[in-house]
Amino acid sequence: MKAETIKLIKGDDLHCHLRRGKILESVAIFTARQFKRATIMPNTNPPILTAEDVIKYRHEIYECCWDDGWKEFEPLMTIQINDYTTPKMITQAKRAGVIAGKVYPQGVTTNSQNGVTNFGALYPVFREMQNLNMLLLLHGESPKPGVFCLDREEKFFSTLVAIAEEFPKLKIVLEHITTGKAVQVVSMLKNVAATITVHHLLLTLDDIVGGFISPHNFCKPIAKRPEDKKVLLMAATSGNPKFFYGGDSAPHLKENKECRQGCAGVFNAPVALPLLAQIFEECNKLDRLENFVSKFGADFYGLPRNSETIELIKKDWVVPDEYDGIVPFIAGQTLHWQIAS
């Protein structure tokens, strides 16, 4: 007989876009409700580049969560590393409580126009991060013009391997991996781990352009082939501590998705944990959900595991069509698990 409730250590979403302003106010509550901590992406508009930016942005996030009664939520702050980042800025960021630096190769996704063009030139920055035990989070796609969308992750591996070997004590996370090959590469590199999103455990390219064209399933890196999804599912449920949850929830207003040129990003925060439970249950690996969501990420980050717990109950609910003008992932579909209120 299947369990009707599950109790987990409250987990960490180690890759999350909360945005700023009105969208932040709409979305923060979903993450705070389901996760004790979340790694907050810095590619906001304007971006989070310095210690000063972090202090301001963290305050905005706290204000939002406190207003909603989620005082215990802990945003893990990051800065965006670009061509103008200096080792001194890393030192300052560390003092301001920044846990990680995020690198976007130039132009690979939303708000990455200011991204990195020359990884080699950033080695002094990476060295300082290694010294200060700050994590390096990588959007792992090649920014080279003309690289075909389905090949971009693979074409980034040489850069990843070079950094990982040059800085053997730098903790590196290859974010939101989408291919079987990424699972292989991450498995082989001692100081590298990877986040996996919930939508990449569910989608393939078929769910974006295989039937109708579905902008709300569209993200970067784009979901790949069925074989890739299978390997991602295996990695997530394997018990290998190199693979843990980072949702990459990335809200965009509906009008910026359902239009001539729609933005990349899947807003999965409202459904994350219930959907993960459903997926792990379908794989007969529900007992490994806590590893993936609540233990492995904290361990790799070097953070204490959380002490709070969260309960899920098995009770159907239909995912709403939108929240404040933002269409959530699997809108209109029925989920079998929900957070116990």
Added chain:
Amino acid sequence: MKAETIKLIKGDDLHCHLRRGKILESVAIFTARQFKRATIMPNTNPPILTAEDVIKYRHEIYECCWDDGWKEFEPLMTIQINDYTTPKMITQAKRAGVIAGKVYPQGVTTNSQNGVTNFGALYPVFREMQNLNMLLLLHGESPKPGVFCLDREEKFFSTLVAIAEEFPKLKIVLEHITTGKAVQVVSMLKNVAATITVHHLLLTLDDIVGGFISPHNFCKPIAKRPEDKKVLLMAATSGNPKFFYGGDSAPHLKENKECRQGCAGVFNAPVALPLLAQIFEECNKLDRLENFVSKFGADFYGLPRNSETIELIKKDWVVPDEYDGIVPFIAGQTLHWQIAS
């Protein structure tokens, strides 16, 4: 010095969706202006299944073109072949002037819910078509559930080869091919030719989901890899008479493209011939455009080549954002050629 005008035999668009009702009224003029003849797809709503349907639909098309002053335009009528088509219906269709039967495997594109599930059961129909010298037009994608979108064309080849070998005198057109492998397969089969659209000479998957998500570049079969596009360009400009123009212009109202689940289809009719001229010129093969558009298709169909001519002049124009609520292909972009008025 480059030519500032080109004069061609007025060509044939051997794959065209004109729809019915209001959309027909909006779009027919673009095809009639640029082409002497067009093969009219039968997957309208309701579909064109019988001689009777054809007579009615042809009348609607003529009315539309005549109203707009395009009295010389000649629609080449087709019926949709589905599981309920009989040899007798073929005989009747032939008498009504139908030139071809179009097969959609079930569910592969817009209005194909009623498509074919069992090709073997249709062999008596194909035999009658062979006897009556009626062409068989194939949407070449496997309808099997679970076949990955980028593999669907390739997975159809075994069906194509079986039909081509069973009916060696049946003229078969593999429509809107999208892969290098399709070029190879068509090249090897004596009684098979292929249409190539103008958008598949320009797009890859990158133009649909490589940057933003672009519903107006989304069609079935979906545009594939850069290597595939390169082979399609070679085939179209090669002078091989097996490859000729079929635009697959497929208009949808903007609200059915820019939405949660957008329809497949590129509305290229307003830009077809100028864009083809531009592409052939960029390949230094402008002298082969007439083969592709005005000769090879007619020859394969067994129709006389047209005697009218059409002139293009080199003069920039910006493609409008929409026509009657339908967004055309490359809307907002500048084209260097235009039809001489």
